[in-house]
Amino acid sequence: MTRIPVLVCGTPLRGDDGAALEAVRELPAGTRRMADLRVVGQLEADLLVEPGIEPCVVVDTVVGVPPGSLVSLPLAAVAEVGIGAMPHSSHSLGIGRAVRLAQIILGRPLTGTFVGVGGVDFRADAGLSETVHAALPALRTAVADAVAGLAAAEA
Amino acid sequence: MHESTGAGPGLVPPAATGGRDGEVRFEVAELTRVEGEGSLKLVVRDGEVVEAQLAIFEAPRYFEQLVVGRTPDEVIDIVARICGICPVAYQMSAVHAFEDLFGVTVDPAVRVLRRLLYCGEWIESHALHIYLLHAPDFLGYPSALEMAADHRDLVAQGLRLKRLGNRIIEVLGGRAIHPVSVRVGGFSRAPRRRELEALLPDLEAAIPEAQATLDWVAGLEPPDFVRDPLLLSLSHPHEYPYNDGRIVSNDGIDVGPDEWGSAFHEEQVAWSHALQARSHSGEMYLLGPSARVTLSPETLHPLAAEGLARVGMADEIRRNVFRSIVARGVELLHAIAEARDIVAAYAEPDVIRAPWTPRAGVAAWATEAPRGLLFHRYELDGDGLVRHAQIVPPTSQNQGAIERDLAGFAPGIMSLPHAEATHRFEQLIRSYDPCISCATHFLDLRIEEAGEPAP
Numbered sequence: 001m002t003r004i005p006v007l008v009c010g011t012p013l014r015g016d017d018g019a020a021l022e023a024v025r026e027l028p029a030g031t032r033r034m035a036d037l038r039v040v041g042q043l044e045a046d047l048l049v050e051p052g053i054e055p056c057v058v059v060d061t062v063v064g065v066p067p068g069s070l071v072s073l074p075l076a077a078v079a080e081v082g083i084g085a086m087p088h089s090s091h092s093l094g095i096g097r098a099v100r101l102a103q104i105i106l107g108r109p110l111t112g113t114f115v116g117v118g119g120v121d122f123r124a125d126a127g128l129s130e131t132v133h134a135a136l137p138a139l140r141t142a143v144a145d146a147v148a149g150l151a152a153a154e155a
Numbered sequence: 156m157h158e159s160t161g162a163g164p165g166l167v168p169p170a171a172t173g174g175r176d177g178e179v180r181f182e183v184a185e186l187t188r189v190e191g192e193g194s195l196k197l198v199v200r201d202g203e204v205v206e207a208q209l210a211i212f213e214a215p216r217y218f219e220q221l222v223v224g225r226t227p228d229e230v231i232d233i234v235a236r237i238c239g240i241c242p243v244a245y246q247m248s249a250v251h252a253f254e255d256l257f258g259v260t261v262d263p264a265v266r267v268l269r270r271l272l273y274c275g276e277w278i279e280s281h282a283l284h285i286y287l288l289h290a291p292d293f294l295g296y297p298s299a300l301e302m303a304a305d306h307r308d309l310v311a312q313g314l315r316l317k318r319l320g321n322r323i324i325e326v327l328g329g330r331a332i333h334p335v336s337v338r339v340g341g342f343s344r345a346p347r348r349r350e351l352e353a354l355l356p357d358l359e360a361a362i363p364e365a366q367a368t369l370d371w372v373a374g375l376e377p378p379d380f381v382r383d384p385l386l387l388s389l390s391h392p393h394e395y396p397y398n399d400g401r402i403v404s405n406d407g408i409d410v411g412p413d414e415w416g417s418a419f420h421e422e423q424v425a426w427s428h429a430l431q432a433r434s435h436s437g438e439m440y441l442l443g444p445s446a447r448v449t450l451s452p453e454t455l456h457p458l459a460a461e462g463l464a465r466v467g468m469a470d471e472i473r474r475n476v477f478r479s480i481v482a483r484g485v486e487l488l489h490a491i492a493e494a495r496d497i498v499a500a501y502a503e504p505d506v507i508r509a510p511w512t513p514r515a516g517v518a519a520w521a522t523e524a525p526r527g528l529l530f531h532r533y534e535l536d537g538d539g540l541v542r543h544a545q546i547v548p549p550t551s552q553n554q555g556a557i558e559r560d561l562a563g564f565a566p567g568i569m570s571l572p573h574a575e576a577t578h579r580f581e582q583l584i585r586s587y588d589p590c591i592s593c594a595t596h597f598l599d600l601r602i603e604e605a606g607e608p609a610p
Contacts, residue, residue: 041332042239046314046321097300104303105311 003036004150005053006143009043009060009095015126016067016119020059022128023117023139031144034151043095048102048110055111055150059143060095061132067120068135070142075099076109113146115139177201179569181577193589195580197561199569207562209554209584211427219544222533227253227339227513230533230541235333237546238590240283243276243324244524245546246337247398248531252520253339255413256535257511264504265341266398267497271351272327272334273397273522274494278361279320279331280525281444281487284588285372286313289480292582293375309371312364316487319357323494326350340509351498358495365491366462369484373466377477378579380564384556385438386446386473389523395454395489396447396523403450404440405473413519415530421547432552439555442527443587444482449473456496459489476560476586483588513539524549526588550589557587 012018024037035057040047043058058078062071073081079100093101103110117139121129128136181197198206218237222230231249235242247269254261261269286309287299296302303310321331326346328334336342389412391400402410402418410418421430433439448455449472452463463469463485471478472485519532527549534543564583568576 039330046318049311049314050318093300101300101303101310104300105307105314107307 001034002151002154004034004147004154005056006035006037006147007043007047007056007058008037008039009041009058011041013124015121015123016117016129016132017061017122019061019117019119019128019132019136019139022133023059023136023143027140028144031147035147043098045093045098045101045105048098049105055113055154057112057143057146057150058095058114059139060114060116061119062116063119065116065118067118067129068131069118070135070138071114071116071118072142072146073114073116074109075112075114076103078114079103113150115142115146179573181573181580183577183581195561195577195584197565197580199565202566202569204562204565207558207565209427209557209561209589211429211554219546222541222544225541226539227518227535227541230544231337231339232333232335234531234546235335235337237548239332240280240590241276241524241526241529242333243272243328243337244522244529245531246334247273247522248520248529248546249533250337250339251398251522252413252518252531252533254511255520256516256518257339257514259340259509259511261341261509262504262506264345264502265507265509267501268327268342268345268504269337270394270397271323271494271497272337274490274497275320275323275327277320277486277490277525278494279317279324280588281483281490282313282316282320282368284525285368285480285483285487286310286317288588289483289582289585290372290375292578292585293377293480312368316361316364316368316491319354319361319491322357323354326354338508340511341504341507343508345503345507346501348501348503351501355495355498358491358498361491362458362488362495365484365488366458369462369466369481369488372480372484373468375480377471377475378564378568378582379475380477380560380567380583381474382476382560382563383474384476384560385434385440386449387440387442387552388446388450388528389521390451391454393454395456395493396451398522402521402528405450408434412521413532415519415521415528415547416532419547419552421551427554429551429554430547431555432547433555439559440552441476441556441587442549442552443479444486444525444527445472445476445479446527447523448482448485455485456489456492458492459485462488476583479586479588513537526550526590527553548590550587553587553589557584557589 010017183195234245389396389400521530530547532545
């Protein structure tokens, strides 16, 4: 059985940015069997062009949507989101640009699913906000659904 | 979530010319394609540069205070957090400082593994800077994204090389960013031979790619900017400088890796959260690939030495900072070739972690981060806990030289259109591969009571 890479983004040191890490801790056993969990922190283009990485699920916290709400998009669509914003640390591209650069290199859209949860508090050592903490079960379900969907398509 | 939501770097237009009569201002509010947050301000009045400031406004990060009260092994993990690009450098300077104080002799195979770890970091950092940060300047693209649209194979090659560096660090350090295996006396775990051998095919394949990279960057046309800087790096009689050697310069400085403070000091300037370093005689100096290639060409890997001879740019690397991209190309080839050799000959260490006993004293050492010399100094108590720390990163040491070069570069490009001249200033700053986040972790807090003179 091909396991679906799940690229877990974010950091627990920055409040709601740790939501993806927290969510994948308690994925259903069936999902864990189908998934290849990889904690990547910052998503980089060089990982996305690595052979065998597709199809994959990318999980991260997002802004620009109501806190605690879920976002599920085809991974390729992420390339069009957030263009115009840049990470403060410009040694990194940010998730939208990383996906876009990978797609330019590959010459085609990436195959996979992006799953995000809206964050509200990104202060250092703040822990997850109540809103995001309450959304974790739904986030786990969304990740599980994404993994199952991609695994079924691969079967 | 890693994206800012406001107007980010690159969205802020360069300031228009203007000001007083006869005054031209060049300003970039947020420098792009550098690590961290800084700005450029240059003011030319009546043809004379009156201000040249690389302003570093990223908030201080207090790492030197964070490590106080910590054990040496805790310090090694904490200082790795200073930088996501060069965490190995911070670990290496710290661990060598502690081992020197405690009189620890590591297994020879551990010493080799530490060189391999550094190779991984140099490969990752140099490939990133060459392909994604600096090359767009030479080819006329605003970023690697636009460059990739026209040079897909080239950028793909850069990403492959960067990934290879990350994988070396993952195998040795447990993860690519902020690795966790370095310990006083060695490592927490030795990689199995088969784990390293899995890297060998990609290392072999990377050598011709690195050779092609060097030839390619040597063909990039640099702005004409020649000067004669004071260059500084570690130098070792038998190996290209990573972890060992003496601190030397091209004007005769020669001190031990624990003696940085005997020749240099740090100063505060009003416009920067990063301290600036000077020699005790007040001279600014330049670190990094250009300095190392100039000061230690005889210890380059034979393939890198052959590459440097082939492109024939040793003197240009020394004199024109825009040729630092060529120096990085030489070192990229060196690091890949040395990593290949180490992996091919690898035998697991007999003692992965030598025993040690803490003692009071001063632990100090310098190693070579991708961007240049990184000096650490710790004062420890009898329990081996840190009581005071000083970390001098390469970017704060280079900052003065960058500002001096900005002033020196200005007269030659004043006739260019303002936007083009501003871009050239940014390109100059990127030539140093500044790591601003690294530079802003000092803590110098003085509380002045009313009526009491400052110390």
